[in-house]
Amino acid sequence: NAGVMQNPRHLVRRRGQEARLRCSPVKGHSHVYWYRQLPEEGLKFMVYLQKENIIDESGMPKERFSAEFPKEGPSILRIQQVVRGDSAAYFCASSFQPGQGTKAFFGQGTRLTVV
């Protein structure tokens, strides 16, 4: 049962380093959504990508954060020059139909800790 696979599950970075979070969607899904959960908070939408296209990045911080979903390979969420406030759980979800965030399947998340 190949669901949404995220790796690494846990990532520790020092302040100023780069963090790369990977998400392999369910086989056949070409729509990916990234969410961030800060401590004691709900999940917050960051970005919606189709293969090779960013559809909506309205939830992404304007600086240091970027996302891609190349034609081949997983979706990548990249955080440059991490700060302590980036410590959170990052969840990826995927759907078959475009824009079907309500029918998306979530991965297990990557827990980023910035020390």
Added chain:
Amino acid sequence: DQQVKQNSPSLSVQEGRISILNCDYTNSMFDYFLWYKKYPAEGPTFLISISSIKDKNEDGRFTVFLNKSAKHLSLHIVPSQPGDSAVYFCAASGNSGGSNYKLTFGKGTLLTVNP
């Protein structure tokens, strides 16, 4: 600005009794509501949903009620089982700005079902 609110951070019930989890929303453009269940170190798992054209949806032990005039929904679990112990997130989606693929989550309610 918390558009989806779950005002009870935690709830404890006895096995076999009813669990009622509540959720309020402020955005009138939301037209689809979902409940997710989340275990520690796992991703959210879809539980049940309801469209704004309905006021009730039932699936086995789980029933969601929607009161549009009060902008309130609730999840009923009966009978509650120890395996139901998890964090429950309320989420909403709608045509707010045309982004109907974007989920807005509450902060979650930790349900503990005691044997």
